[in-house]
Amino acid sequence: MDSLTQAVLGATVQTALLGRWQGRRALLYGAALGTLPDLDVVIDYGNAVNEMTYHRGFSHSLFVLTGVALLLTWLCGRWRDPGYSQRRLFLTLWLVLITHPLLDAFTTYGTQLFWPLPTTPVAWSSVFIIDPLYTLPLLLAVLAGLVLGPRDRTPRLAVAALLLSTTYLGWTLAAKYSAERQVRQVLAAQGQADARLFSAPLPFTSLLWRVMVDDGPERYRETWVGLFDGHPPQLVPLPRGGELAPILADSPAEQRLRWFTDDWLRYDRLGDDLVVTDLRLGATGYHSFRFVLAQREASGWRLVAEPSLWPRERGGREQLAVVWRRLWHPELPAPVADWAARLSRLPD
Structure with missing residues (x-):
């Protein structure tokens, strides 16, 4: 998906899980972490075929991103708020990271979720690479969070946006099956x-x-x-x-x-x-x-x-x-x- 969608998805996930303690910082942390897997685009793979087929490779692997989440939990654990556990911190970082490649897998391109296993890249191909109907609920939740700040024990807008956008993904799979x-x-x-x-x-x-x-x-x-x-x-x-x-x-x-x-x-x-x-x-x-x-x-x-x-x-x-x-x-x-x-x- 496009970078804006990945950023607002990461921001919404982190706000839903840690917004109560981190406030607006959860939006910024989640947006930055949610776009991290796409930094592989800065790597020069040598030719046009490699540029295409190595993108969404190791940096989108569920195995690699789980390891990154564990490392970040260890590095950031000493600065966490005592109100939430190390386990909650890991769950948040892990979900922010892996939702990026999982969302990419709904597009047509092909995402190597199981790298380094030589399986064919996953392409469920039910969402166009830019889909405003998926992005809009997440974007509105992020904008509201920036303006209002998380005011509830559980940031309800973030949770509602995630439920709505995930339901839309389910709809696209049903539409694909129908076609x-x-x-x-x-x-x-x-x-x-x-x-x-x-x-x-x-x-x-x-x-x-x-x-x-x-x-x-x-x-x-x-x-x-x-x-x-x-x-x-x-x-x-x-x-x-x-x-x-x-x-x-x-x-x-x-x-x-x-x-x-x-x-x-x-x-x-x-x-x-x-x-x-x-x-x-x-x-x-x-x-x-x-x-x-x-x-x-x-x-x-x-x-x-x-x-x-x-x-x-x-x-x-x-x-x-x-x-x-x-x-x-x-x-x-x-x-x-x-x-x-x-x-x-x-x-x-």
Whole structure:
């Protein structure tokens, strides 16, 4: 999630548990500690693929953050208020730290909760990376705490905000299940009930979802599913370019991307570049991460030593307006094919 959301989440958690004794300082301590895991962004990992796939790594590990909480409890324990116990201090620091990666795991990016275990990064993918409906209750509780200060034995505003925001996360999981269920009903009628799916909310909403169906290395299908739709989803077949994948058989960068994305990749030859796209992130055709992994020369394809980002085509108000119209007008077709066609075009 965005840095503001992580800061207000940390501030609200610390206020709920220690605000009675720390007052407004709990907001400041919690906000600072809640953003600590994202300091891994200052590390130079060498190339664009590493920058993406090592982010949310060790600094987001539940194992590492538990150790950090124990260390901070030991360091700060001598200055704690005698009104609360060492155990309460540890619980607070631990919750402020681990709620950061747990919230990140609700997004599509991928969070390595169990680093150093080589498990696929966790991406429950039920929340867009910026979601005002989640952030607003926490932000209001923090602003009220700064103005009024915690006036109760238990800061009720902080507790209420946490309950409300957590309930919203539960709602997004239910919405995701509903969207996937609609697609599974279509697939079941085609004899493909066990097909592999990936779903993610479209920007700034939990009511409209992108759902992809894995049809193998050559193609995938995609649709938009609104929770208000009264008709079955229309799955649009799209090329995946798997015939180009053998060119990258010896590429460590491609292997790492396969692992990080759970193999939701697309391959395109664009001019003399072989571009690999993470299909999970962003809206159809406006994907956040595309990488140049090989280049065509007279003698054939050559793996690039340092993968770089392909120029990103950013969506704007026009694209958001299309999403908004589709949300409230289910009869409108989703522009999946038109937008996906951008992936096979050279930049202007």
